[in-house]
Amino acid sequence: MQISLYDWNGNTLATWVGLDNYVDVVSDPALRASFGHALVLIAFYALLPLLVGLVLTAILSRARVRGLGFFRTVVFLPQVVAMVVIAVAWRRMYAPDGSVNDLLSALGMGSLTRGWLGDYTAALPAVGLIGTWFEIGLVTVLLLAGTGKIPTELFEAARLDGAGPVREFVTVTLPALRGEIAVALTLTVIAALRTFDLVYVTTRGGPGTSTSVPSYEVYNRAFQQGRVGSAAAIAVVLTVIIFAISFGITRIAERDR
Amino acid sequence: MLGNLDKWPAIHVFGTVQAQTTPADQIRQLGFGQKGGSWVTPENTQAAQTLVDWVDKGYFGKDVNGLGYDPAWQAFSKGTGAYLIAGTWLQADLGKAMGDDLTFVLPPKAQQTPAATGGTGIPWAVSSRTKNPDAAAAYIDFITSKDAMGVLAKTENLPVADTADQKAPSAIGQDVFTAFGTAVDDDALVPYLDYATPTMADTLGAALQDLLAKKATPEQFLQTVQKDYGDFVAQNG
Numbered sequence: 001m002q003i004s005l006y007d008w009n010g011n012t013l014a015t016w017v018g019l020d021n022y023v024d025v026v027s028d029p030a031l032r033a034s035f036g037h038a039l040v041l042i043a044f045y046a047l048l049p050l051l052v053g054l055v056l057t058a059i060l061s062r063a064r065v066r067g068l069g070f071f072r073t074v075v076f077l078p079q080v081v082a083m084v085v086i087a088v089a090w091r092r093m094y095a096p097d098g099s100v101n102d103l104l105s106a107l108g109m110g111s112l113t114r115g116w117l118g119d120y121t122a123a124l125p126a127v128g129l130i131g132t133w134f135e136i137g138l139v140t141v142l143l144l145a146g147t148g149k150i151p152t153e154l155f156e157a158a159r160l161d162g163a164g165p166v167r168e169f170v171t172v173t174l175p176a177l178r179g180e181i182a183v184a185l186t187l188t189v190i191a192a193l194r195t196f197d198l199v200y201v202t203t204r205g206g207p208g209t210s211t212s213v214p215s216y217e218v219y220n221r222a223f224q225q226g227r228v229g230s231a232a233a234i235a236v237v238l239t240v241i242i243f244a245i246s247f248g249i250t251r252i253a254e255r256d257r
Numbered sequence: 258m259l260g261n262l263d264k265w266p267a268i269h270v271f272g273t274v275q276a277q278t279t280p281a282d283q284i285r286q287l288g289f290g291q292k293g294g295s296w297v298t299p300e301n302t303q304a305a306q307t308l309v310d311w312v313d314k315g316y317f318g319k320d321v322n323g324l325g326y327d328p329a330w331q332a333f334s335k336g337t338g339a340y341l342i343a344g345t346w347l348q349a350d351l352g353k354a355m356g357d358d359l360t361f362v363l364p365p366k367a368q369q370t371p372a373a374t375g376g377t378g379i380p381w382a383v384s385s386r387t388k389n390p391d392a393a394a395a396y397i398d399f400i401t402s403k404d405a406m407g408v409l410a411k412t413e414n415l416p417v418a419d420t421a422d423q424k425a426p427s428a429i430g431q432d433v434f435t436a437f438g439t440a441v442d443d444d445a446l447v448p449y450l451d452y453a454t455p456t457m458a459d460t461l462g463a464a465l466q467d468l469l470a471k472k473a474t475p476e477q478f479l480q481t482v483q484k485d486y487g488d489f490v491a492q493n494g
Contacts, residue, residue: 009455091262095328096320113325118262120470205459206264207322207466226456 004232009220014229021233033210034205035241037124038193041213044128045135046185052132053139053184057177058169061147072144074136083134087201090130094202099118117203123211126145127202131192139184146180147173182253185211186246193242214238258338260329261469264462265451267308267321270342272374272450275304282449288448290457292490296483297476303469305475312469313390316340317399317470322467334359345377345433349413353430361432365438373436375446377417387417410434454489461485 004021008014024029056075060068078086091100094116101113116126150173158168196215199205205220207213214234222231275284279300285493286294311317318324318338333341334354351359363373381400383393399405406416410423413430413467425431426454440446451458464481467473473481 089327093323094323096323097328115405117322118320118323118466118470132333169486190326203262204264204462207462207470208472220459225459227455 001232001236003229004236008228009226010228017229021230024238025233026232030209030212031214031217033209034214034217035237037211038195038213040124041128041131041192041195042189044125045131045195046188048132049135049139050181050184052136052141054174056136056140057143057147057170060144060163062165062168072141076141078134079137083197084201086130086134087198091202093134094126118207120207120210123203127173127195127198127211130198130202131195135188135191139188142180142184143177146147146177150176156218178253182249184232184248189245189249190242193238193245229255258329258333258341260322260324260326260332261317261321261466264466265458266326266329267456268449268451268461268466269306269344269467270405271308271340271372271461272447274307274484275301275450276364276372276374276447278304279343281445284372287486288450288452290425290453290486291492294486296479296486301485302475303480305478308465309471309475313472314476322466345415345437346413348429348433352413352427359429361429361436363436363445365418372445372447373440374451375437375440376452389443392437421439432493453486456489457482457485 003014004017005018006014009022061072095101096113096115098116100116104110104112114122116122119126154172154176155168158172163171195213196213196219199211199213199216199217203211205216215238218231218235218238220226220231221234232240259266259270267488272284279298283294283298283300285291294300312321316339318329324332330341330343330347331354331368332338334351345361348361381397383390383397387393401418403419403422405416406423410430411418412425413426415433415437416423417437420434420441423434424433450462454460461482464473464478467481468475468478
């Protein structure tokens with residue numbers, strides 16, 4: 001907090017600049033854009049995995065699937081691998097001659113192939129999809145655990161009343177999962193906002209500044225460019241945003257209970 | 258060819274092209290972040306335009322910004338592309354992969370003097386506040402000694418002090434040593450452009466990606482870089 005009010009290069013004497021560093025966060029278009037990118041990442045890290053997780057849960061909770069434990073392990077596996085390893089692997093898959101392009105060509109969609117991480121429109125979604133892949137496991141396992149707690153009588157009652165699979169999911173499963181959804185959202189949104197390693201390894205914020213995110217800016221300014229004050233200001237703003245969003249999620253989840 | 262996913266590689270390529278169009282003393286002024294220079298000049302515009310032309314002609318290969326630096330030189334070693342603008346740090350790896358098929362040349366002489374982007378490693382200095390200046394000096398003597406240079410040469414690195422005294426372990430190594438000797442004798446080295454300011458590596462790297470992807474015109478590119486340089490010299494010049 002204190003450092004964020006100074007212009008300090010990390011080494012020599014700092015000068016007091018008051019709120020200038022914070023004004024920069026709002027007025028510098030590149031910095032503002034980096035916060036925008038973080039919001040886009042929330043969609044990929046939190047909303048998309050939640051959607052996929054809910055669908056998977058709906059299917060899995062209805063049918064007594066054989067080998068559920070095995071499936072759970074496979075989906076959860078990305079969570080066990082270090083993010084840097086994941087980033088290196090995906091960077092290779094997204095390369096111009098990588099497996100993503102190979103797959104597209106094999107499916108007859110050769111016109112879509114590109115160097116994904118070097119493309120101005122595709123790079124941010126490409127990075128985001130890595131996050132989606134990463135978080136689906138966490139969300140699904142959380143939701144599956146939640147459905148396990150729901151008393152079977154509720155399902156039976158719904159079925160006796162003639163509810164179809166969709167109706168059953170909406171009236172029985174979804175309300176019972178409110179707590180788990182809130183936890184999943186909180187974890188994944190925070191993960192999205194503090195994304196650093198993924199961007200650092202795959203694109204370094206490029207092409208141009210199209211995948212730059214606040215955490216990457218914090219690192220870059222504090223340890224590469226010697227603008228420690230500005231880095232601290234971004235970090236403080238980011239912390240406040242994370243706090244506000246997770247507070248919001250918990251409030252919404254608890255209000256309707 | 259060029260793989261510019263990592264942002265910094267294009268800085269070397271631009272530096273090399275710029276050295277053909279722009280007088281060396283101007284480049285040094287910009288590269289060392291000294292007062293009084295300007296990025297927005299006809300010569301630098303021409304350099305930036307050349308880069309864009311090379312993109313159009315396919316000299317860099319497809320997906321310049323999507324290809325990583327390492328995959329690029331690896332592909333080059335397997336026969337992709339005609340030239341690779343890179344540095345002595347690839348001598349060992351490329352030499353191993355390509356053997357006698359590999360040669361190393363300085364950029365052609367465009368003006369009176371040849372000019373090549375380069376630096377001689379980490380700039381060591383002895384702080385005026387140190388308690389042990391002798392130990393620091395002894396260390397600098399040690400890493401620039403003939404023995405140390407011999408180790409560098411043997412491991413396919415470039416011995417920057419008294420290069421002529423060292424024997425290269427391979428043909429490509431000999432190319433590199435000769436080229437460096439020529440560059441030093443002719444005072445041809447111009448600095449890496451990202452030396453200029455603490456933020457220049459990021460500014461220039463991102464701006465060059467924009468330029469190569471045609472998100473920015475050569476003029477806009479130079480304005481972006483000029484702003485970084487201008488802000489810095491205004492405060493520190």
